[in-house]
Amino acid sequence: MDMAEISETFRQTFALPDLDATARLGDGIARGLKAGDAVALWGGLGAGKTTLARAILRALGVMEDVPSPTFTIVQSYDTTRLVVSHYDLYRIKSPREMQELGFDDALLDGAALVEWPERAPEILPTDALHVRLALTDGARTARVTGPARWEGLHV
Ligand SMILES: Nc1ncnc2c1ncn2[C@@H]1O[C@H](COP(=O)(O)OP(=O)(O)OP(=O)(O)O)[C@@H](O)[C@H]1O
Ligand SMILES: [Mg+2]
Numbered sequence: 001m002d003m004a005e006i007s008e009t010f011r012q013t014f015a016l017p018d019l020d021a022t023a024r025l026g027d028g029i030a031r032g033l034k035a036g037d038a039v040a041l042w043g044g045l046g047a048g049k050t051t052l053a054r055a056i057l058r059a060l061g062v063m064e065d066v067p068s069p070t071f072t073i074v075q076s077y078d079t080t081r082l083v084v085s086h087y088d089l090y091r092i093k094s095p096r097e098m099q100e101l102g103f104d105d106a107l108l109d110g111a112a113l114v115e116w117p118e119r120a121p122e123i124l125p126t127d128a129l130h131v132r133l134a135l136t137d138g139a140r141t142a143r144v145t146g147p148a149r150w151e152g153l154h155v
Contacts, residue, residue, distance in 0.1 A: 010150040016133075016140040022048060024155040025142060026055025029129065032150055033060070033111050035082050038125050040117035043133030048140060049115040052131065053086050056113060060084060068115075074101050076110075083110035095120035 016022050029039060033056070041049040054066040060079035069075040069088040076085045085106040092098070098120050106112050107125065117124060129146035144153065 009148040010144070010146045010153070012144050012153065014142045014144065014155045016048065016142055016155075019051065021140075021155050022051050023055045023058070025131075025153075026052055026057075027059045028153045028155065029131075030056045030059035032129075032153060033082070033084070035109050035111060036107050036125070036127075037111040038107060038128040039111070039113045040124055040128050040130045041113060041115045041133065042117060042130065043135075047133040047135055049133060050088075052133065052142070053113045053115065057084060057086065073097075074106075076106070085110060085112045087112060087114045089114065089116040089119035092119050095123055098123045 014021070014025055016025065033039070039056070041052060043049050050068045057066050057077055057079065060077075060081060062077045062079055066077075066086070067075070069086055070090060073089070073091060074085055074087045076083055083106070087101070087103070103112065103123055114124070127147045129144065129150055132143040134141050134143070144150070
């Protein structure tokens with residue numbers, strides 16, 4: 001059994017018909033989030049990646065504005081439980097930039113939410129939670145895979 005199989009044993013597809021559903025999924029992810037965790041938010045333009053990242057941060061008590069970190073690439077939040085760094089990798093030129101952006105350090109004592117993970121997939125820890133957001137024929141879904149400890153995640 002390879003690492004990918006070991007670390008991806010939870011699998012569930014959730015319907016996200018409205019923003020409330022995304023908020024509930026954000027609550028669930030926030031509850032399970034601990035230091036060292038990365039949440040990879042996959043999905044094309046407008047799939048709902050930033051909306052879910054915002055929902056996770058709101059659930060962790062972040063009151064301030066949560067902008068899309070398109071230009072800053074990373075924005076960190078000192079939440080009630082742990083520091084959470086919100087990354088948007090759309091504009092990075094090489095996965096090596098993630099070192100300068102402090103990705104490894106961010107995971108030492110905090111968690112990371114990563115939009116456009118396909119720009120640097122190799123930096124993700126093997127136990128990352130993967131959320132694949134899709135908008136197909138007007139229906140939004142989130143396909144979630146990750147380690148077994150995420151079993152019980154619901155919306
Ligand atoms: N579950 C949902 N139900 C209805 N609308 C949603 C839902 N999730 C997101 N949206 C809406 O879809 C739009 C795009 O969402 P968002 O900005 O989160 O996408 P994104 O994946 O971050 O896009 P980009 O790649 O451009 O950054 C927003 O107007 C948002 O309110
Ligand atoms: Mg976005």
